[in-house]
Amino acid sequence: MTDALCIKLLAMLDDSAALVALFDQYDMLRYANTAFRQSFFLTQEECLSWAELMRRNYLQKQGSRIETDNIETWLRSACSRRGKLPYRAFEADLCDGRWMWMTETMSADGWMLCQASDITELRADKRELRQARDVALRAAQTDPMTGISNRTHLMQLLQLLLQQRREHSAPVCLAILDLDHFKRINDLEGHPAGDQVICGFVQTVRAQLRQRDGFGRLGGEEFMLLLPQTSLLEAEQCCERILAAARRDRPLAAKPELGYTCSIGLTELRPDDDIASCYARADEALYHAKGSGRDCLSSSR
Incomplete structure (x- = not known):
């Protein structure tokens, strides 16, 4: 595409009534047209992360209509679905009363194109039914305590990555994480304290991950991490960062x-x-890490 065509395209996007935004692999806003910035109350210079944008919208009661008593739990749940599929479409409400049809398109390197169109006037009679369906679907995919993916959603994501691995050559890694001596924390400090440790660990891990990475709770103190487009060496480096962050x-x-x-x-x-088969290899590697003194990483090819 020539420079002239690029300039023309950007000008038309900026004039479009549709909301258009581009987020990088770390979910930082890199481009937004005027309609998007006006709808989400962004200045021309602001380039927030998606999470920061949603948190600000919630606190200021503008932009996205977010119905929750705990914005951090809501964000963890939303991030567990955001950027995990090549394409996703869903309905969303804005605080100004508009009803939007949102789409997310992922590139191979983890960038996301977000587009939204106003569909307020379309099929409003069935809107509440569709919203109830979406709420039920999110609940079925979410761990209620931490807000991240539950086992069911993790296995759905893993099945999708296995299919993509068979069709393409890009590497994918799977890790199982387990808190060491967690029963001791529950016994000495009580189960509410144990729950706080689990939630703290979730926040610690998520801070080390990219938008496209999958992370969820298998149950108890055991978690799964899915790293698409990631070599074993890169995954080992990511896991070492998680180990170091957990120690702190x-x-x-x-x-x-x-x-x-x-x-x-x-x-x-x-x-x-x-x-x-892949779960068994990761589980065997975890068993080896536990047997090697814990607080470490074990890899299996």
Whole structure:
């Protein structure tokens, strides 16, 4: 495309009534047309992350209509679905009363094109039914305590990545993470404190991840991490950052001296893998990490 065509395209996008925005692989806003900036109350210079934008909208009661008593839990739940599929479409409300049809298109390197069109006048009679369906679907995919993906959603994402791995050559890695000696925390500090440690760990891990990475709770103190377009070496580096961040975390305000560690089992998906085979390799690697003294990473090819 010539420079002249690029300039023309950007000018037409900026004049469009449709909302258009481009987010990079870290979910930072890199471009937004005038309609998007006006709808979400962004100045021409602002380039926030999507999470920062939604948090500000919620606190100022403008932009996206977000119905929740806990914005951080809502954000964790939304991020567990955002950017995990090549294409996603859904309905969304704005605080000004508009009803939008939103689409998210992912590039191979993790950038996201967001587009939205006003469909307020279309089929309003069935709107509440569709909204109730969407709420039920989100609940079925979300761990209620942490707001991240639950086992069901993780397995759906893993199945999709296995299919993509068979069709394309891009590497994908799977890790299982487990908090070390977690029963001891529950026994000594109580289950509410244990819940705080789990939620603190979730925030610690998410801070190390990209938008396209999948992360969820398998159950108890065990979690799964899905790293698309990631080599084993890159995944090992990511896991080492998670281990280091977990060592630094102090999730209990009443006991700032209390820390924790985790162990990680990692594997790279193979073209002939199914869910059972790749999960078994990661689980075996986790068992090896636990047997090697915990607070470490073990990889299995």
